[in-house]
């Protein structure tokens with residue numbers, strides 16, 4: 001009755017946990033959501049939607065938005081032309097398009113372990129196999145690239161989901177060198193870059209490539225609003241034409257109203273203003289979670305204080321069934337994300353992902369206290 005790939009379609013653990021986390025009274029560290037009070041509200045009082053947006057539009061995206069995105073990419077160190085930009089209905093769509101571009105049954109993808117769970121789900125649906133190679137405390141090592149064969153590498157070098165880790169400049173350079181030497185294409189997923197609490201993030205890893213092909217993607221979900229469903233990819237000139245054709249085949253083009261709003265928001269400086277507005281709040285919440293973890297869990301878990309992004313990744317010292325722990329948490333009105341589904345090959349240390357952007361500081365302190373109680 002169904003295509004073969006439907007057998008690989010698993011129920012989404014995230015959707016289930018997020019649904020449970022919505023219940024009143026639950027402190028949720030589970031999702032990656034902005035707090036209600038820091039959700040973006042565009043100032044569009046004097047603005048009128050241009051009348052052409054109600055018509056079908058170009059698959060590549062609106063010309064003015066592509067120019068604005070290319071200019072921002074240049075400012076972060078990625079030299080590109082607007083013709084290399086493809087506007088997406090959320091960067092999750094970029095993962096789907098890249099899967100269609102590169103993944104056949106059995107295709108090997110080199111990735112970090114752990115990595116973004118919803119990317120694993122998409123790649124798996126297309127029949128991918130995952131290789132993780134040698135990793136260090138931050139992520140992939142050059143040896144992982146040199147010693148493995150894969151069609152491409154999927155990397156989240158900046159404030160990774162789930163670990164929060166960020167590759168430094170020298171690491172980006174040596175990884176780029178290894179990728180060039182191997183001729184291995186790279187897909188860099190970069191939605192968290194602007195949520196940097198301790199100084200600006202280093203330029204994208206793909207900006208250091210000399211010959212390897214690449215796709216880079218970003219999102220307006222974490223800086224503006226996930227409900228806009230707007231992201232973008234920027235691709236090596238050889239890849240932008242097939243990716244645009246795949247986009248056209250998928251949905252013709254991204255929502256023009258969202259594109260017009262975001263173009264206006266970028267032009268008028270509201271994106272930078274909003275990021276400047278939310279950063280102090282997110283930084284304070286990050287610090288509060290670090291303090292609460294240090295007070296209650298230092299003897300039971302270890303973590304790296306993230307310099308950006310939305311998550312702490314907690315390594316539990318004792319081997320634990322984190323799915324059972326999640327269930328026990330829900331019974332006490334606490335939602336945490338178990339680490340297991342973030343491991344490409346299903347195995348890894350006992351870990352939990354904790355989001356700090358959605359809760360208040362009071363909820364963060366209370367939630368960590370409850371978690372410590374559960375672990376005890």
Ligand code: PMP
Nearest residue numbers: 090091092116161189219221231
């Ligand atoms: N990539 C990563 C690493 C993410 O964490 C997310 C959001 N959770 C996405 C892509 C997709 O984000 P969006 O579709 O909202 O742009």
